[in-house]
Amino acid sequence: MLSGSLENIGVLVTGSTGFIGQVLSQNLIRSGCEVTGTATKKRPGVLAVPLTTDDWGHALEGIDTVIHCAALAHVPESKDESFKAQVRALNVEAPATLARQAKEHGVKRFIFLSSVKAMGESTPPNSPYRNNSECSPEDLYGKSKRDAELALKKELEGSATELVIIRPPLVYGPGVKGNFKALMGLAKKNLPLPFGSVENKRSLVSLDNLVSLIVTCVKHPEPLNGTFLVSDDHDVSSKELFETLTRAYGKDPKLWPFPVSLMKLGATILGKKNIADRLFGNLQLDISHTKKTLNWEPPVAFEDAIQKCVNSENQ
Template sequence: MAKVLVTGATGFLGRQLIPACQSRGYTVCSVQRQETAASDTIVMDIAEDSNWQPHLDNVDVIIHCAGRAHVMNESAVDPLVEYRKVNTAGTLQLAWQAAAAGVKRFIFISSIKVNGEATKPKQPFTTKVEQPPEDPYGLSKYEAEQGLRELAEQTGMEVVIIRPPLVYGPGVKANFASLIKLAAKGLPLPLGAIHNLRSLVFVGNLVDLIIHCVSNPKAANQTFLVSDDDDLSTTQLLKGLATAMGKPSRLLPVPASWLMGLTKIIGKPAIGERLCGNLQLDISHTKACLGWTPPYRVAEGLKLTVTNASQQK
């Protein structure tokens, strides 16, 4: 069986991905930033000067999950510079050394932000990128994708690019964790008349797709979008969370236009866009190319997510 190196081992995705790889019989080397006593763990930073050569012997596939994560309240003076150091230069440093070491396939976990921040009604994102993204995080991932494609052409190492939207699941944090807390309180919320559509992906579905891409020959040099294939409105998502927790859903039918207007007045238009805007992915290419369908339905994913959240209290 293949030897797989996984970066970002202690991250939200890595913690789910590594045992899934091991359960398939793969030999896994995990990369993280903190020291550990485990013999199969590599301690490395993702940087433009990192030396990966001592760790690449007999590695067949690299799954590159690590990166500088997107944050809402960025504190860096020049965010693009900081994102590029890790997400672009750090990624390409690893990839070039991997190619030189004879690694057969490099799977890059990118982001749907490469496509943009929102979609128009009935015009979901596809793998085609109309123009480079303006968001610094998205641009750093876009530039990494471009560099990886050039590398694949020059070296013959197979590159697989996966662009997920918001990933949720057991242990999720940030905005999704805040939604879970809101739904758990059962308080009246002015979010009962939002008719947008947003694609999400349960971490179990993303992990399953990544596992498919480790060995499927059809994945070579392809770009895949991934989702649960069941887009939800903000209203539907909150109702689904409440149902999963056995809580009442008290959502007041306040028009989305009012919410958008209010968030602009208070200087938080991005919040309004996330609550009321569309962000849809067309995963038909992923399903057709790989013969893949998401193994978990939305209701299952939400149940597993909130069950874990309640156990962590």
């Protein structure tokens, strides 16, 4: 059984130089953990271990908890069977191999960073995903995460190694890239945008809140097996998100009302339906199970996390 303290706990963090892994590793070290970090390329203080390795032995020596953050992310849809095989090798077979060897080395807890995409892409209004909701992933990345979850459960079932699965939605914070970075760029320019009538609801999670939950799972003193959803516990519309980002830049938002149905139609005609779904659709998570089971609350408020994200641009 792990203690409630992080002092002298040996933790292996895969993908330790990535957007999440780097901040997570720093927090664990400050808390007294003995952290071994791995990445696919050699970095100072980090073991260079390819995800497809068959031998994790040297990285697992003295490890109590494994946190598997590494994965092939931002996976485009593809009919290329060789690319699909690569995604499976990195996102499904690699964590299963690591879990098998972690079990053989007596690792007490295996924490897998999955994704809300393992469940699906959207939720009906006021019907959020829960930790035990049915999983119906739609894209290649989401399917790979769900397949990985199932492979890990099969590998660790009946063993002394506990399995903790964490499913975050979109993660934002200092250094964020992709769609959220693009939204920040729009907010910074403060162009007039037709989002004044958008009242959808989407769950997000700041990097600080996600790291806080992972650290909580590391130090949880009781046996811990299960799936946990995480968010800021503050669902936002695209309108509120743009407004909050714009104000974080010290500007007054310029959003004007326009029928959402017409924007969806226009996006579909232009072949941008996926973007419209994210801007105008719902994707909510109910994290009550996580909060109750782990006695955890998101420590950073949504507005404060957005401000930190914006401020980081000038650092």
